[in-house]
Amino acid sequence: MSEARATIYTVARAAGVSAQTVSRVLNGTGQVSARTRAAVLAAIEAQGYRPNAVGRSLRASRTPMIGMLVADVGNPFYARLHRAIERRLAGSGYSLMLMNCDDDARIEHRQLELLRSYRPTGLVIVPSVGSSLTDARLQEFGHVVSVSRVLGGVHVPAVVTDEADAVAAAASELVAYGHTGIAVILGPREASTTRAREQGFRTAVDSHPQARGLVRYTDGTRQGAQEAAEALLRAHPEVTGVIGFNALVTEGIVSALLTAGRRCPEDVSVIGFTDAGWMTLHRPAISVIDQPVEEMGALAGRLLLDMAAGQSVDPGPHVVPSTLVRRGSVAPPSMTKERRA
Amino acid sequence: MSEARATIYTVARAAGVSAQTVSRVLNGTGQVSARTRAAVLAAIEAQGYRPNAVGRSLRASRTPMIGMLVADVGNPFYARLHRAIERRLAGSGYSLMLMNCDDDARIEHRQLELLRSYRPTGLVIVPSVGSSLTDARLQEFGHVVSVSRVLGGVHVPAVVTDEADAVAAAASELVAYGHTGIAVILGPREASTTRAREQGFRTAVDSHPQARGLVRYTDGTRQGAQEAAEALLRAHPEVTGVIGFNALVTEGIVSALLTAGRRCPEDVSVIGFTDAGWMTLHRPAISVIDQPVEEMGALAGRLLLDMAAGQSVDPGPHVVPSTLVRRGSVAPPSMTKERRA
DNA sequence: CTGAAAGCGCTTACAG
DNA sequence: CTGAAAGCGCTTACAG
Numbered sequence: 001m002s003e004a005r006a007t008i009y010t011v012a013r014a015a016g017v018s019a020q021t022v023s024r025v026l027n028g029t030g031q032v033s034a035r036t037r038a039a040v041l042a043a044i045e046a047q048g049y050r051p052n053a054v055g056r057s058l059r060a061s062r063t064p065m066i067g068m069l070v071a072d073v074g075n076p077f078y079a080r081l082h083r084a085i086e087r088r089l090a091g092s093g094y095s096l097m098l099m100n101c102d103d104d105a106r107i108e109h110r111q112l113e114l115l116r117s118y119r120p121t122g123l124v125i126v127p128s129v130g131s132s133l134t135d136a137r138l139q140e141f142g143h144v145v146s147v148s149r150v151l152g153g154v155h156v157p158a159v160v161t162d163e164a165d166a167v168a169a170a171a172s173e174l175v176a177y178g179h180t181g182i183a184v185i186l187g188p189r190e191a192s193t194t195r196a197r198e199q200g201f202r203t204a205v206d207s208h209p210q211a212r213g214l215v216r217y218t219d220g221t222r223q224g225a226q227e228a229a230e231a232l233l234r235a236h237p238e239v240t241g242v243i244g245f246n247a248l249v250t251e252g253i254v255s256a257l258l259t260a261g262r263r264c265p266e267d268v269s270v271i272g273f274t275d276a277g278w279m280t281l282h283r284p285a286i287s288v289i290d291q292p293v294e295e296m297g298a299l300a301g302r303l304l305l306d307m308a309a310g311q312s313v314d315p316g317p318h319v320v321p322s323t324l325v326r327r328g329s330v331a332p333p334s335m336t337k338e339r340r341a
Numbered sequence: 342m343s344e345a346r347a348t349i350y351t352v353a354r355a356a357g358v359s360a361q362t363v364s365r366v367l368n369g370t371g372q373v374s375a376r377t378r379a380a381v382l383a384a385i386e387a388q389g390y391r392p393n394a395v396g397r398s399l400r401a402s403r404t405p406m407i408g409m410l411v412a413d414v415g416n417p418f419y420a421r422l423h424r425a426i427e428r429r430l431a432g433s434g435y436s437l438m439l440m441n442c443d444d445d446a447r448i449e450h451r452q453l454e455l456l457r458s459y460r461p462t463g464l465v466i467v468p469s470v471g472s473s474l475t476d477a478r479l480q481e482f483g484h485v486v487s488v489s490r491v492l493g494g495v496h497v498p499a500v501v502t503d504e505a506d507a508v509a510a511a512a513s514e515l516v517a518y519g520h521t522g523i524a525v526i527l528g529p530r531e532a533s534t535t536r537a538r539e540q541g542f543r544t545a546v547d548s549h550p551q552a553r554g555l556v557r558y559t560d561g562t563r564q565g566a567q568e569a570a571e572a573l574l575r576a577h578p579e580v581t582g583v584i585g586f587n588a589l590v591t592e593g594i595v596s597a598l599l600t601a602g603r604r605c606p607e608d609v610s611v612i613g614f615t616d617a618g619w620m621t622l623h624r625p626a627i628s629v630i631d632q633p634v635e636e637m638g639a640l641a642g643r644l645l646l647d648m649a650a651g652q653s654v655d656p657g658p659h660v661v662p663s664t665l666v667r668r669g670s671v672a673p674p675s676m677t678k679e680r681r682a
Numbered sequence: 683c684t685g686a687a688a689g690c691g692c693t694t695a696c697a698g
Numbered sequence: 699c700t701g702a703a704a705g706c707g708c709t710t711a712c713a714g
Contacts, residue, residue, distance in 0.1 A: 050454065050457065050458065051458055052399075052458060052460065053455075053458035053459050053460075054395060054398045054399045054404065054458075054459060054460055055399055057395045058393075058395045058396055058399050063395065073420055073423060073424050073427075074420060074421065074424055076417065076420070079414055079415060079417070079420045080415065082414060082439075083414050083415055083441065086414075086440075086441055095438070095440070095455055095456075096439075097436070097438050097439075098423075098437075098438075098439045099427075099436070100424065100427055113391065114394075114436055115436075116391065117391065117392055117393060117394035117395075118394050118395060119393065119394075119395055222618060248618070251618050251619065251622060254622050255621070255622055258622065276619075277563060277589070277592050277619070278592065278617070278618070278619030278622065278623070280596070281592060281595050281596055281599065281619065281623060282619070282622065282623065283624065
């Protein structure tokens with residue numbers, strides 16, 4: 001009843017046992033007789049006692065918390081990833097702490113420093129562009145899993161999709177439809193995802209002698225992508241098929257088409273990367289490389305939980321394949337001439 | 342150099358001072374001579390010492406952490422809100438811990454219990470539907486601000502938009518365009534936002550004798566809204582203007598229109614609530630009640646910071662007005678007949 | 683099955 | 699301007 005600061009000691013006193021025994025009941029460790037347990041539980045109930053995670057963490061030298069650092073929480077990809085990881089962690093006793101770094105290595109450093117001060121159990125990281133994270137540094141966070149972007153020279157399990165193959169399939173799809181001038185609007189040049197997707201694109205283009213491929217780098221935002229796409233379409237009217245790096249970039253491409261007065265798919269075919277709700281609403285519906293975000297998040301969560309439980313895990317990279325979802329935004333380039341005729 | 346557990350004590354020893362003085366240097370509290378400060382800083386540098394937030398929190402009986410509990414992190418509104426609050430908190434020393442509750446009072450309770458165990462400094466809450474949160478309970482979280490949804494019988498500063506007026510303006514806009522059968526697809530019946538928006542809708546409809554208003558409740562998801570909109574359009578062909586509760590519901594309405602073969606705006610005019618990137622891409626571009634999410638988040642962050650600094654703040658509710666953004670999804674209903682003719 | 687003691691890393695009074 | 703002591707709430711060895 002006296003809510004005035006219930007601790008393990010006040011509970012112990014009321015139950016006529018030691019603090020140690022209360023701790024045992026709380027954590028289900030060791031052996032406690034049924035009678036003692038009942039007395040402790042009754043005292044906990046009577047006092048409205050609730051554990052203090054801070055005391056526990058200090059003693060244990062670690063906090064049951066998983067940090068999650070991403071480049072941009074405004075990108076729906078990361079929101080979905082966060083949700084998927086949180087779902088996987090639910091009930092495990094670990095909480096997820098989401099942090100943003102605006103894809104800035106300096107902010108990344110600062111955020112990780114803050115996280116580290118809590119002595120977390122693990123970290124899910126989508127490294128920022130230009131990240132200078134090292135193995136030694138990451139070790140400070142206990143168990144680490146990287147998602148989507150991988151970090152060079154660093155040995156942590158990675159969860160990714162089949163970047164290169166997925167983009168190669170999309171590029172080949174455009175070629176199969178008869179496009180010879182195709183382009184991909186990528187993200188930041190230094191991002192591993194950009195490099196992998198570019199490589200897949202080039203591989204596909206190179207395997208089709210009739211095709212010519214163009215590559216553009218952006219900051220991965222809608223605005224940046226729109227500008228890049230507008231410039232590209234202006235300078236290269238022969239481009240009739242464009243692949244977008246992510247959902248935001250795809251928005252930028254579609255927006256650029258609108259601005260430039262180019263119709264989709266009659267004038268330009270479009271394939272996005274990472275599905276988004278609006279893509280089925282758009283006319284034509286946007287064909288997309290559907291990234292299995294939920295599976296990726298669930299896998300990352302599981303790996304972390306396994307590591308935290310002391311199990312050794314496959315360092316991967318764990319590749320969860322994407323699927324090309326065909327909707328209405330890809331058509332033969334010849335349609336242009338037919339319609340114009 | 343000896344990275345083997347640098348603490349305030351190892352630093353103190355190396356600098357030839359007491360732990361207390363190291364603490365003073367770390368926190369900038371009290372007076373420390375320049376020489377002493379330099380010696381401490383040198384020792385910190387040499388040992389690679391970094392503070393342990395857990396020890397600090399335990400002693401201080403509170404953690405420099407702000408919890409943020411929302412109904413659905415998958416809703417872009419909350420992602421934007423999170424980002425805005427994090428921005429406002431950046432550099433303040435407080436970290437933001439985002440938690441999801443799937444709009445379930447039970448999960449809300451569990452998540453808050455977890456948060457509370459960290460002894461946070463504050464909480465930003467979008468109460469779940471059916472939340473049984475009380476003043477007493479919320480007091481356990483130190484400083485609390487509610488955003489968007491308000492909680493009955495609870496006295497915490499609230500940050501909201503002008504729900505009723507905004508929806509009333511949208512409904513009047515439809516009537517002004519000549520619509521007489523108008524509808525609003527709302528969220529959960531129990532949510533304060535639903536009630537306020539419904540009230541605004543009814544007020545507007547009642548002030549126009551020629552207008553008839555229909556109201557539907559949903560779970561606020563795209564799927565739920567799509568089903569509700571399909572049923573509504575089927576049962577009430579006289580409805581030619583629809584207002585959506587949020588961006589997801591608006592997706593559902595647009596999707597329902599597509600499924601039902603009703604054109605926008607020729608057959609049905611649409612006004613959304615809360616802007617989203619796809620709305621300017623859609624043809625027609627979707628007119629929307631643009632909710633000032635960033636301002637709301639910044640304000641919530643500031644209120645929390647002020648409260649944490651011991652200042653008393655205006656309990657509000659703090660109303661940040663929305664703006665009706667006219668795009669292409671509203672047209673006179675007469676267009677229907679003209680086109681059909 | 684249970685307990686007394688120590689200590690996790692830090693800051694808060696209290697002295698000087 | 700600086701320090702010795704105590705204690706935040708808990709769990710970890712160590713005993714019995």
